Amino acid sequence: MPSYKLTYFDVRGLAEASRLLFHLAGVPFEDKRITFGDGSWEKLKDSTPFGQIPVLSVDGFEIPQSAAILRYLAKKFGFAGKTPEEQAWADAIVDQFKDFFGAFRQLIVAQRGGKSAEEIEKITSEVVKPAQESYFKILNGILEKNKSGFLVGNGITFADLVIAENIESLEKFGFFNASEQPKLSALREKVYTQPSLKSYLASRPDSQI
Amino acid sequence: MVHYKLTYFLSRGLADVSRQLFHLAGVEFEDERLNRDQFLERKESFPFKQVPVLTVDGLEIPQSMAIARYLATKFGFAGKTPEESALVDAFVDQFKDFYAEIHDYFYTMLGFTQLDGEEQKEKVLIPARDKFLPLLAKFLAKSKSGFLVDSGITFADLIIVDDMTTLINWWPQYADGYPEILAWRERVMNYPKLKEYIEKRPVTMA
Numbered sequence: 001m002p003s004y005k006l007t008y009f010d011v012r013g014l015a016e017a018s019r020l021l022f023h024l025a026g027v028p029f030e031d032k033r034i035t036f037g038d039g040s041w042e043k044l045k046d047s048t049p050f051g052q053i054p055v056l057s058v059d060g061f062e063i064p065q066s067a068a069i070l071r072y073l074a075k076k077f078g079f080a081g082k083t084p085e086e087q088a089w090a091d092a093i094v095d096q097f098k099d100f101f102g103a104f105r106q107l108i109v110a111q112r113g114g115k116s117a118e119e120i121e122k123i124t125s126e127v128v129k130p131a132q133e134s135y136f137k138i139l140n141g142i143l144e145k146n147k148s149g150f151l152v153g154n155g156i157t158f159a160d161l162v163i164a165e166n167i168e169s170l171e172k173f174g175f176f177n178a179s180e181q182p183k184l185s186a187l188r189e190k191v192y193t194q195p196s197l198k199s200y201l202a203s204r205p206d207s208q209i
Numbered sequence: 210m211v212h213y214k215l216t217y218f219l220s221r222g223l224a225d226v227s228r229q230l231f232h233l234a235g236v237e238f239e240d241e242r243l244n245r246d247q248f249l250e251r252k253e254s255f256p257f258k259q260v261p262v263l264t265v266d267g268l269e270i271p272q273s274m275a276i277a278r279y280l281a282t283k284f285g286f287a288g289k290t291p292e293e294s295a296l297v298d299a300f301v302d303q304f305k306d307f308y309a310e311i312h313d314y315f316y317t318m319l320g321f322t323q324l325d326g327e328e329q330k331e332k333v334l335i336p337a338r339d340k341f342l343p344l345l346a347k348f349l350a351k352s353k354s355g356f357l358v359d360s361g362i363t364f365a366d367l368i369i370v371d372d373m374t375t376l377i378n379w380w381p382q383y384a385d386g387y388p389e390i391l392a393w394r395e396r397v398m399n400y401p402k403l404k405e406y407i408e409k410r411p412v413t414m415a
Contacts, residue, residue: 050303050344061292068298072291084279085268091275096257102309138257 004029006069007044008054009036011207012169014066015054017161018073020191023200024156025077033205067094074158081152090152090159096138097162103131104175108209132175136184139163143183149190156194164191172208213238215276217261218248220413221375223273224261226368227280232406233362234284242411274301274368281364289360300357300365303344308372310337318379319415330380342387345369349393356393362400370397375415 004022008015010033022029034041034053041053048055050064056072063069071091074080081087107128110120139151148154151163167188170176178185192201213231217224219242231238243251248260255262257271263279270276278298281287288294308315314329316322345357353359356366373394376383384390398407 050299056295058292063292063295063299065299065302067302068295071298072295075291084282085265085270088270088275088279091278092257092270092272095272095275098305134258 001027002059003057005032005057006030006054007032007034007048007057009034009041010205011036011209012165012204013207013209015069016165017158018054018056018066018070019204020161020165020197020200021070021073021077021079021158024079024161024194024196025073026196027077067098070094070158070162079155079157079161081157082155083153086153086157090157093139093142093151093159094162096135097166100131100135101166103127104170128175132170136181140181140183143187149186151187156191160187160191164188169209212264212266214241214264215239215261216241216243216255216264218243218245219411220415221371221410222261222415223368224276225371225410226277226364227261227263227273228410229367229371229403229406230277230280230284230286230364233286233400233402234280235402236284274305277301277364277368286363286367288358288363293358293360296358297363297365300345300348301368303341304365304369304372307337307341315375326379334376334380334383338383342384342390345393346387346389349389355396362397366393366397367403370394378414 004027006015006018006022006029019031022031034044044053045051048064049062052064054064054066054069056063056069063072071080074090075087081090107120107123110123115123142151143149146152150156151159163184164187167176167181167184171178176184191197213236215224215227215231215238228238228240243260252258255271256269259271261271261273261276263270263276270279278287278301281297282294288297311334313322313324313332314326314334317324317326317329348357349355354361356362357369358365370393373384373390384394398404
């Protein structure tokens, strides 16, 4: 069996879906977590392929970029859809999430950059809320049509993991109200009640993002 | 035989990579190009209210890179091992990050913002370029094939070079400080079957 090491900050962020995938598949891996702000990232940065984390190391071969890592693992472990067309749809959903997240990130940057309350309100109402509305509309449309309750086909895929984690983060930021979003809440529930995820979810470090 | 239809605007944008893949593979497809009015008429009917959309025997697939990856995987332009394919995906994601970073410059040059193109070039394009191109150059230097990954040309080469065509159209000196990048661009654009397509395709700024 290959030796896997996943390196990322000590938050859920862009790597959590991959961590979940290892647990879902029951595959051991080194869950290397870098503490933000103690200088360890700066020391590590130049040795990574793209100067960024997460990085997945597979018997020493390094793969950067969170979605590339996630797709690689999902294909290996059988969570990338049952057909090429299903996989393309899982890819499309994750890309749509990334497009939304690009908008949402502007808010995080503004908050962390100490922008005025007015500026933050502007970004929230002019950028984030419209982006979220169309993103949720698309996801709900998919869940409306797909009777399995998963986003793609009849089983869990990496797309479900990404969206569940995003819903979790949006709720922590006050952008998701479970009672207003029954289908998305049900999806998160479906993911988080997978038996093989139970003990990891009970013990994992929490983070806002 | 599978029936393919690719629906997009008249331009190259994020969809020409997929047109290129059909031509490289010698596979026929319906190259549906919509003007702005036609797009607006049909917008609500598309799965993600956007183009490109690939229709495969009636099944619609949205999102430009999902489409490109699907075709590249089918036709053999997505790397030869799972690890290589992951690296190809990583280059494409890094390109999308670059593309997001230069958004204000790109959309200004398309005429969609009130910002100043020269100002955005200095503020946004050049810093992003100076992070992205050296990264590509690092991998090209070690590559056995002269393309981003060892086994040969992939859709990562195609999308990055095609976007560069747009950036060079707007600013001819864009990559002048990066001769190895320009040499790679030549190699991609001279690739058999791709060269013929490039010579015949509609000429568009973007």
